[in-house]
Amino acid sequence: MGLFTHYYLRKIATGFSQEPPNNPSKFCQSDFLKRGFGAIFLTIFIGNSINSIASAQTPPPPVQTSPSPQIIINGRPHQGAWFVSNSRNQRPRIHLSDGVLNQLFGADLLSTSVPTRQPIQWFSAPTNLTGVIRNGYRYLDITPLAQRWGWQIQTVGNTITINTPPSQIQNLTSIGNSQPGTAPQQVIISLSRPTPWQLRQEAPRQIQGDPDEVSKPVTPPNRDWTITLDGIADAEILRRYAPPPPIPTPPIPPIPPLPNLLKQLSPTPPAAEPLMQAVEVVNNQTLIRLSVPFGFVPRISTTATTNPTMRVEIVADALVNRQIAWASGITWRQQMVNLGSDRFPVNWLEINPRLSQIRIRPILTNSNSQQGTAPLVEIARNAGVVAAINGGYFNRNNRLPLGAIRSNSQWLSGPILNRGAIAWNDSGQFYFGRLTLNEKLLVGTNPPIPILHLNSGYVQAGVSRYTSAWGNTYTTMTNNETILTVENNRITKRTDVPTLGQQSEPIPQNGYLLVLRGNANTIANTLVPNTPVRLQSATLPSEFSRYPHIISAGPLLLENRQIVLDGEGEKFSPAFIAQRAVRSAICTTNNGNILIAAVHNRAAGAGPTLQEHAQLMQSMGCVNALNLDGGSSTSLYLGGRLVDRSGNTAARVHNGIGIFLR
Numbered sequence: 001m002g003l004f005t006h007y008y009l010r011k012i013a014t015g016f017s018q019e020p021p022n023n024p025s026k027f028c029q030s031d032f033l034k035r036g037f038g039a040i041f042l043t044i045f046i047g048n049s050i051n052s053i054a055s056a057q058t059p060p061p062p063v064q065t066s067p068s069p070q071i072i073i074n075g076r077p078h079q080g081a082w083f084v085s086n087s088r089n090q091r092p093r094i095h096l097s098d099g100v101l102n103q104l105f106g107a108d109l110l111s112t113s114v115p116t117r118q119p120i121q122w123f124s125a126p127t128n129l130t131g132v133i134r135n136g137y138r139y140l141d142i143t144p145l146a147q148r149w150g151w152q153i154q155t156v157g158n159t160i161t162i163n164t165p166p167s168q169i170q171n172l173t174s175i176g177n178s179q180p181g182t183a184p185q186q187v188i189i190s191l192s193r194p195t196p197w198q199l200r201q202e203a204p205r206q207i208q209g210d211p212d213e214v215s216k217p218v219t220p221p222n223r224d225w226t227i228t229l230d231g232i233a234d235a236e237i238l239r240r241y242a243p244p245p246p247i248p249t250p251p252i253p254p255i256p257p258l259p260n261l262l263k264q265l266s267p268t269p270p271a272a273e274p275l276m277q278a279v280e281v282v283n284n285q286t287l288i289r290l291s292v293p294f295g296f297v298p299r300i301s302t303t304a305t306t307n308p309t310m311r312v313e314i315v316a317d318a319l320v321n322r323q324i325a326w327a328s329g330i331t332w333r334q335q336m337v338n339l340g341s342d343r344f345p346v347n348w349l350e351i352n353p354r355l356s357q358i359r360i361r362p363i364l365t366n367s368n369s370q371q372g373t374a375p376l377v378e379i380a381r382n383a384g385v386v387a388a389i390n391g392g393y394f395n396r397n398n399r400l401p402l403g404a405i406r407s408n409s410q411w412l413s414g415p416i417l418n419r420g421a422i423a424w425n426d427s428g429q430f431y432f433g434r435l436t437l438n439e440k441l442l443v444g445t446n447p448p449i450p451i452l453h454l455n456s457g458y459v460q461a462g463v464s465r466y467t468s469a470w471g472n473t474y475t476t477m478t479n480n481e482t483i484l485t486v487e488n489n490r491i492t493k494r495t496d497v498p499t500l501g502q503q504s505e506p507i508p509q510n511g512y513l514l515v516l517r518g519n520a521n522t523i524a525n526t527l528v529p530n531t532p533v534r535l536q537s538a539t540l541p542s543e544f545s546r547y548p549h550i551i552s553a554g555p556l557l558l559e560n561r562q563i564v565l566d567g568e569g570e571k572f573s574p575a576f577i578a579q580r581a582v583r584s585a586i587c588t589t590n591n592g593n594i595l596i597a598a599v600h601n602r603a604a605g606a607g608p609t610l611q612e613h614a615q616l617m618q619s620m621g622c623v624n625a626l627n628l629d630g631g632s633s634t635s636l637y638l639g640g641r642l643v644d645r646s647g648n649t650a651a652r653v654h655n656g657i658g659i660f661l662r
Contacts, residue, residue, distance in 0.1 A: 071100060072161040073196055074230045076283070078104055081137040081640055082160050094146060094153055094160075095132065095139035099641035106197040106302070107145075111323045118324070123194035123302045124148075133327050133661065136386045138639050149194055167195035167231035169286050170307065172241070174276050176314075185275050187288070187312040194308045195230045199300055201646040202226060220294040220606075222273050227288040227300070227312065232281050241279035241288075275314060290314075295604040316603035319345035327661060329355040330387060332638055336603070339616055344608060346616065347636050347644040348597035349387050350589070351659055354428035360594075362407045362551055363388060363658035365399075369471035370413055370455055373399045373652035376635040377642060385658035388637040389584055389596040392553040393629050394654035398477070400457025401654055404435055404552035411437075412469045414454030417571040420556030422586055422626050423547035430588050432559060432624040433541055434570065435552055439465065441514070442534040449523060451514075451535075461518025466507055473504040478517050482524045487511035491531045494524065551628075551657055557585065557614040558625040565614050580606035583613045583630040586657060587622035595622060596657065598636040598644040629653065 071080040080100035085093045098118065101107045110119040110126055115133070118140055119126040129140040146153060146162075154161040170192055176185035202224040277289040290312075292298060297318035301311050317336050324332045329352035336343045353360055363383040365372035373394065380388040392403035404415035406423075414437045415421060421435035440448035441463070452462040455470045459477050466474045474483070476497045485493035487508045497503045507513055516524055527533075539545045555567045555577075567577035583599045599616060601607045608616060610627065617625040628634075632651035636644040 070159045093141050093143045096142050097137040097640050098140050099639050113325050115325045115327050123304045123308045168192040169231050169233035172237050185314040189310040191308040197229045200226045201649055222291040222293050225290045225298050229286045233286040241276050243278035329358050343603045345600045348595050351594050357662040359660040361658050362405050364655045371399050373654050376637050376653050376656050380637045383658050386661040387659035388656045390633045390635045390653045391551050391655040391657050395457045402458050404550050406550035409548040415552050416458045419552050419554035419570045420626050421552035423544050423550045425547050431543055436540040438538050440536040462520050464515045466513045468507050468509050473506050474513050475504040476500050482516040482521050484514040491529050553628045557627050561623050563614045577610055581631050582607040582634045584628040584634040587617050587625035589621050598634050
């Protein structure tokens, strides 16, 4: 290590980290040396050098985790949380977030009932790692792994570099029936030594009619998956599984007679694709590309026999049962849940909302505007939550909300179409129902003027209201809008805008804007500047008004353990109601806890219908349950990552429900 490093170990502590209206959703993380020492670096070699670290004089306790850490694994940078701890009479310990260990190294997190003890499996028998919660992440002490496998670790500023010994892919064998459903296909990968690996689902192929979004049957294409290993495959393997040459574009043939043309255009079943598509070496990594039929998923296990081995099984029920006490009051579970003859993979978090250290809040893409979408991972990290699930619907074109969002008793967006909603407070009390916000504008003794929507991207003829929670300005969303500025309960200005998007009107902090659309413009002449006005506002049911936090989506699934699904009553289209899709939900249980759940495609098939979704929540012990936005929006976040799907397959969302942990 040298005198230089020992000197700074004595002097300082190191701490790092680190539809149209029927379906509107479809329109729809060291300081280095606590600052001032950025030019100084500390190098830690785990293995032969770790005894040298122990001989240094004891440093003070560690400082907080860095807000923007980086992890370099075998020369490749990744975003990820980490820190180094130093305590009296102990060697420095290296801590990585459990998500980094799982996603970037391939370590399998096994079930545990103790948050501070996490058994993992990585090319060996299960190993227990010490866990600690800090700054929204759960960190695992990887020092035992690093010592066992000879990893070299270096820290410079907010970056940690981990180098693992070189590995070679010695053999790769594909076995099993080429037609999934009769016998599982397997790929056996033989390695010279354990090495980090990642499994990634690629973005779905484009087809006419996404099976997650439509109700009529379609033949979905295979899903593309990539296994990436830090190591180089033998040349013979590369020759055996070389990528196919590009298919040349054929010349355009002459148009045949109509009968022959119709025969050519008749649907034919797609040809079966081989599982193994290609093996390539890119930047000292081996990429194994797989083509997996829809409804099937790769399941990877690692063993250490004579040589380390990875077994890749292509199965319909790939989800491994898991129950991990992630933090006090937060348990992560995943399981195949039976419903009749079907089996559905479900990932969910069970949360005790009565604990004082847990808070539940709506989280949004932007804190000062209702416009915008982002991946849930980004929204959650920016909000500083430990866990989250996607929330309500939004317009995908203009990225505006389509449903109720209420936070700390402030309406950020109002409800639409009497759709299902969940309300809650910080005492762990919840209320489910179908929500309407009745607002009226009172002008002297004249009949009340109904206000249809509040801070909403759902546009109809009538009067809508926009407050500063919408943003600094309002931009017209239809032609021929009349905008009335109200300040201190008095109309101060009238603006007529003939063309949508033509003008942005400031929203006063001491009032709001009234936007008149369609035939509502006829009442504008009675609302002249300097006219005093009053607002009357109430929720229906009135019980909703007692709760400071609300998210709506719909349909409502369960009330008092009974299925109350009424998609038509909540103005969802028949196609939306009947479609089989990936779905998410939030529910309460009989012990007062809440579940946030993501349900994916059934084994060898598509996702649940709404009726099946309600039945699944019922079978999981839910008392009251609400369907959230689904399909590609479905995302379940925990400790820095999505635990239900590959992040690149998840769509951007407008809002979510976040779990804060003090």
